[in-house]
Amino acid sequence: MKNHPGKTAAQRRALDEMGCGNYSPIMADKTRDTLLREGLIVELEPRFLPGFLPVRIRQFEMPTPVHMQWCDAVACTDEELAEFEANAQQGDK
Numbered sequence: 001m002k003n004h005p006g007k008t009a010a011q012r013r014a015l016d017e018m019g020c021g022n023y024s025p026i027m028a029d030k031t032r033d034t035l036l037r038e039g040l041i042v043e044l045e046p047r048f049l050p051g052f053l054p055v056r057i058r059q060f061e062m063p064t065p066v067h068m069q070w071c072d073a074v075a076c077t078d079e080e081l082a083e084f085e086a087n088a089q090q091g092d093k
Contacts, residue, residue: 011035015062019070023047023059032060040066 007015010031017025018041035041044059062070076084 015040015070016074018060018062019067019074023061024057025060036060039063 008031010028011034014025014027014031014035023044024047032041036043041060041062044061047057047059049055049057061067
């Protein structure tokens with residue numbers, strides 16, 4: 001989880017999940033409402049699971065400019081990537 005300045009840990013987790021493609025992350029109503037109010041996420045059409053009692057699932061995503069900023073924020077620096085690759089190679093031995 002990367003640092004998102006001014007965001008709580010719960011908000012960071014939700015943003016990280018949505019940035020990675022989870023349209024329905026588990027989050028508290030307060031977290032969801034704050035991210036919606038700040039324009040960091042938008043609500044999509046709900047998804048319905050079929051069955052005797054259909055289940056409505058709320059879905060959200062980051063607007064494209066927000067997602068681009070998120071990608072930039074979580075991207076590795078060259079030094080971080082080199083360290084990660086070195087550790088991965090040591091683990092393969």
